[in-house]
Amino acid sequence: MKKPWAGRFREKTSKIVEHFTESISFDNRLWRYDIEGSIAHAKMLGKQGIITKEDSEEIIRGLKEIAREIETGRFRFKEDLEDIHMNIENALTKKIGPIGGKLHTARSRNDQVALDLRLYLRAETKEIISLIKKLQKTLLNTATKYLNTLMPGYTHMQRAQPVLLSHHLLAYVEMLQRDRERLEDTLKRINIIPLGSCALAGTTLPIDRGYVAKLLGFKGISENSIDAVSDRDFAIEFLSNAAILIMHLSRFAEELILWSTEEFRFIELPDAFTTGSSIMPQKKNPDVAELIRGKTGRVYGNLLSLLTTMKGLPLSYNRDLQEDKVPIFDTVDTVKSCLTVLNGMLPGIKFNTERMFETAGEGYSTATDIAEHLVRKGIPFRKAHEITGEIVLYCIKNRKQFRELSINEFKKFSPVITKDIYSYIEVEDSVKTKTSRGGTSPDAVKKQIRRLGSLIG
Amino acid sequence: MKKPWAGRFREKTSKIVEHFTESISFDNRLWRYDIEGSIAHAKMLGKQGIITKEDSEEIIRGLKEIAREIETGRFRFKEDLEDIHMNIENALTKKIGPIGGKLHTARSRNDQVALDLRLYLRAETKEIISLIKKLQKTLLNTATKYLNTLMPGYTHMQRAQPVLLSHHLLAYVEMLQRDRERLEDTLKRINIIPLGSCALAGTTLPIDRGYVAKLLGFKGISENSIDAVSDRDFAIEFLSNAAILIMHLSRFAEELILWSTEEFRFIELPDAFTTGSSIMPQKKNPDVAELIRGKTGRVYGNLLSLLTTMKGLPLSYNRDLQEDKVPIFDTVDTVKSCLTVLNGMLPGIKFNTERMFETAGEGYSTATDIAEHLVRKGIPFRKAHEITGEIVLYCIKNRKQFRELSINEFKKFSPVITKDIYSYIEVEDSVKTKTSRGGTSPDAVKKQIRRLGSLIG
Amino acid sequence: MKKPWAGRFREKTSKIVEHFTESISFDNRLWRYDIEGSIAHAKMLGKQGIITKEDSEEIIRGLKEIAREIETGRFRFKEDLEDIHMNIENALTKKIGPIGGKLHTARSRNDQVALDLRLYLRAETKEIISLIKKLQKTLLNTATKYLNTLMPGYTHMQRAQPVLLSHHLLAYVEMLQRDRERLEDTLKRINIIPLGSCALAGTTLPIDRGYVAKLLGFKGISENSIDAVSDRDFAIEFLSNAAILIMHLSRFAEELILWSTEEFRFIELPDAFTTGSSIMPQKKNPDVAELIRGKTGRVYGNLLSLLTTMKGLPLSYNRDLQEDKVPIFDTVDTVKSCLTVLNGMLPGIKFNTERMFETAGEGYSTATDIAEHLVRKGIPFRKAHEITGEIVLYCIKNRKQFRELSINEFKKFSPVITKDIYSYIEVEDSVKTKTSRGGTSPDAVKKQIRRLGSLIG
């Protein structure tokens, strides 16, 4: 097959090189966007009289036919045609003859691939945003359901203070909310049309970039053709957002794994979302959560991959940029599948609310409430903290819980302690009284649910 | 020195551990923000009657005195006091007595350090935005100055088409514009107050978070206390923005290095911004640009560092989070110094405009213009491209430039070629006619300068 | 299809989960090693009487048949069978009946997959070592051919001192030599059999691990079963070696790109290893070198990916480990293709030795030789360096080359300079006299060629 740029060459491309430089094996997934972009471009060429109306229509007809062929699996992608652009243009020319050769007027693969990638990432980013929203809703529903469930809140993986399970789950809804906001911000910079930049310098032909932008639904037009063909910021931004997103998912996955251990026994995962062992018959493993946690590496790696590729590249387009696709595609797939599977698993999780409640009360988790009781009696917090520390140490030595201390035992640590201290040392009270904004009291948490509910819509 | 949390402990902290866990050696740079936050917190405690007005004022007086001591270098940070928070609180109590112990009421180091970091990053992000703006201005001035300078535009590091030096420089202004926008977007998520989340669950004391937010100029209030103490998204976002920014600078640095070679000779760097060799007396090295390019590694590494630290952490606060500081501080320092030094160097660069013009015309860089000439004659672009390729090959074989071909030689390749082709093959004409939006024609570039000028202000 | 571990489960695995957790779509490439390992395992089970000789032979016969089916493309891998191990075991049981169920005796997928991966990486590492060797040979041949070609040696991308092209190329042979040594070192740690560790604790059955090791050609036996199933050090080591290797290739690629520019014109790449432009007919692009440089990101990303996945995993096997495969496979493919294509391209490169020689003499590249001349006259090197610096500055101002200075002009800078200085300032002399070990003189370079030749064999 003759290359589209073969005019100046004396030797044929080596087969090794064809195989080494081809991208059709992975960029074929851009076909829908490549054709969509080409149709808009052809319309504009016709409207501007750069090619005739008839030629324009003929090209569009041919492109639509190719789209149908690909959709129905009747199209064969060929490695020696290098990439998705050439595979489609070649098919077009076979279909409609030399007129097909007019499609690439006032266009280069440099701006074309940037266009395809932006169209693709625009669609996938929206899809991911919507998957995040779904997961948020599922979490919000779960949080609403477990509004009365107490559990230990942890810092340093040590039980710290009792909190509501709701409150804990909402923390992830907050993270996901930021993930969505970040993706929306990035969308602004994805949603800009590079087409019309041509190779790097623009064109002498009277193109109408605004018209193409309108046809394709772009919000902005790239304003510097040299920058436009060499810019992959939008892709790195996307990868960086994805890295933060999967970091959040890895934290949730870690907790699901922890909570599924026999030691925690906070949850039981649905059979349909766990797997067994090929050797140990009794095992029920949280594979889904483990894989999500493990896939964090993949997404981080993809981010670093593109950052590395872009480092130190002189302007404008360099072939190195072809290496943007695999990390982007892999990240899109990974993130979507993690969100989907988590969302599918969540409703089936059985929360062991009794066990959660029981453990919420262990480990002197209301010590801070005792300290705040002392503060209300006028003791400086530092001193109050110290006194409470001594009470805790006393309890540990004597294997007692706070409620098992007599008022006289309490008073030995500080005479200001009064009987109403018993209304602060039970976990239910501890939670109920954390009414500060963002805090764990049922009222505060209900407000959080309402706010997030309205943000998720 | 007794630890603030020593009440419950029977053994003293090991010296190795003190040294291993301390952060004062690097977090002391947060002192200004720690005191600023504490003053606002103390005001609120007084206003809400959680402590007395007098105590509140006494605390604020003490804190201000400490601030003056640090500012004037009279303060000694101590490792056994762990971190900036305890160093300051300890000094406060020494200064004003047990009342100092009231400052930490309704506050934990978990929300305090998150506050300090956000205050710090808010200030530094604004500073970096302003340094970017400065560099944009300098580049814009240079672009305005060299509006008539032609140079070769490159793809694949091969001369592709002639462009304006202005146009090329403006590509960097565009990149920096996106860098600024990204930082502004991140600022929205930095500018949220976490204080009042306490350890993780909120507090039973009647705090007023909105008041503290107002005092400290925050735009938002964290709505989930568990999330607030374990969230470092804003820091990762910042690091990711910094990574993209330094990637841009690395590309510019690479070009400065290339252009300074004897082979390119496009620019001469100012003596004051280059260094020599300890062994080769004739050398003049672009060290500044090399170091900027080299420091890309550092910023990428810092991004990965925090991402790795956050991977798989269960909620809420874990001590791992202390590892956020060094990568953030190092990134802030690196990015600021790179922007500053580039901005200082730029005005002293001597552009060798003659050499640029001369090379712009070599290498058949107007071949695309010939192809577009053929398109205007009705030849499909693909065919036009092929014909031009043959012309180029002919020229190479016969060591001729386009202008040296007679009209008959031209016509041998295609009879449709007419004499006006000679008005397209000179680089000046090539540039002048690239009038498409974002293109390299002087008119298009002037529009870009105007638009960027108004964005930079 | 019933899962091999389904005994204890009440619900069927969700389809989403099957798709999310499957690895057969990528681990099918391990089939050869999986079967090889299973055959050795079955032999041992028979020899030890854990299963009967007849069963053992039947199993082996079945496995060999499956191998032939896969080899000839007649085998269909199924996603609902999860992975390569279950696909093959399932096919075995279909083929030979319930006896197939005896193969997995005293084995778990945990040690089985570790075995497969080690067998795979052992083979691929050896293959890569041999590809490196080939590239070294090609470079060595080129170096031998261009033993008389002078070129500028660069530091800071500035011409520093004249060197032999040979010498420069040999630097890459040295790097590749270290790459080989590193891979050999890693091979020691790859070449250890984990099979027999079972799930994590070993087995109660009387297996003979030494026998299996011998059958499979392993040099060592893993000595702790808990470690053996959770260890991926060997894979990370491999990825790290690959990262350094591709870093070397990226440096070479960068030089090929630079040298191909019209500005350097040091080399011309073979047509068969370059590509053209879809819009600019005159272009000839060093795509192969650009892609190698770009793929550096991919390999770095893969390394980081696995490191991230392994971070903080408790013992022993966790499903996260499944994420080791994609980065390993992708790295193997990338590195092999880069080595192959470079090796293919190298012999076709045309070195423009005239241009190299000519530029070697520009830029006062023998200034250090003047300084060393002064040293031989007893002047301290620092002073000699300073004097030479002044000579260079004088030459630049007066647009002269060293050879154009009269002896009196020289003496103005230092009276100790004698006429024999003229025998040091020509590039040929400069190179010839750098006879220190490892230096650029033809004699020193010949020694390097001989040494490397014997190392490469």
Place this chain on the structure above:
Amino acid sequence: MKKPWAGRFREKTSKIVEHFTESISFDNRLWRYDIEGSIAHAKMLGKQGIITKEDSEEIIRGLKEIAREIETGRFRFKEDLEDIHMNIENALTKKIGPIGGKLHTARSRNDQVALDLRLYLRAETKEIISLIKKLQKTLLNTATKYLNTLMPGYTHMQRAQPVLLSHHLLAYVEMLQRDRERLEDTLKRINIIPLGSCALAGTTLPIDRGYVAKLLGFKGISENSIDAVSDRDFAIEFLSNAAILIMHLSRFAEELILWSTEEFRFIELPDAFTTGSSIMPQKKNPDVAELIRGKTGRVYGNLLSLLTTMKGLPLSYNRDLQEDKVPIFDTVDTVKSCLTVLNGMLPGIKFNTERMFETAGEGYSTATDIAEHLVRKGIPFRKAHEITGEIVLYCIKNRKQFRELSINEFKKFSPVITKDIYSYIEVEDSVKTKTSRGGTSPDAVKKQIRRLGSLIG
């Protein structure tokens, strides 16, 4: 202060540039190696008659005096002297006059800094190897002490099979053993002298590189001067080894954190190695382990940092290489402190052996032993696995342990089950019978201890 290379320059270096390019603020820690290298170099210059014996001795005397000044804190490093090399050379010349200017004969900072870095890394690598050894010994002692302690062995963080605590701890000794081996391998490539490569091309002066190598205890001599000044493989290798090492430590840290939770209660950390909370008086936090886990990010980041810096650098020395130091220094410090603090903490850990034993028996952890019992009765493993799965499910439904099943209940699942099954379902028996090599039986573990003991020495 006049720069050593100022001869050719007309303008003074900008202050911003001095600050931007200086490395003395961090490379001063190389002083010992810089002086050690210079003394050896000066000895050689004297021996070879390149400078006089007297000058050589004078230089060495001066250098030794400077060493004493630095050691005793009387030396002031100056930023405007750029780096450690110039700070010392400058001090030397101040001390002994112009003779000091002879030290830099036949040497460049390019080979000098490579020398210093190799000397530094050689010493630190040996130090780290010895710290690893210490930690191995401590672990080995602990393993020996707890040879009779049973605990649950985990896969997927689910209890899988009972194992010996010893066996589990030895898994880390194995990892550390590989870490040591890797560092030893890298040491071979660190321990090569680059000095004598000069700027990049060698020298015309009659140096004796072998003599310097012998004086400094190097095992090899770099054989290509161009490679020698631009090679940082040894540093990347070191960083990569460190990344794997801290990954291991992060896994151990994760387990210490898990085991310290109230949910696991497997260990109690010594007070001296934990810290408390500034707000919650009852807390005792595993900060040391958390920080080790968190610092993984830092070391991974450092590895990526240097890899990024090296990507695509043309030969030979580029100033980018200066960025190698900070990641190396930070990694050395981090890894050493983590090893030290872990080693300090380990002997103080209280293992809750009762709790471990108790949990080892829960969760049907001997199910695999039942399956192997069935295998011994001739049932194919797959079938045996399935039957055991059904037994487990039956036990879960009826809330029974294996030992609570009557022989008739057992036989309902398979008639081949015989009474001796009761001698396999207790955890002690399960462990005792895992006698396969590397397995968890006391005998197998004792062999592991002996082997590791002899390796550690």
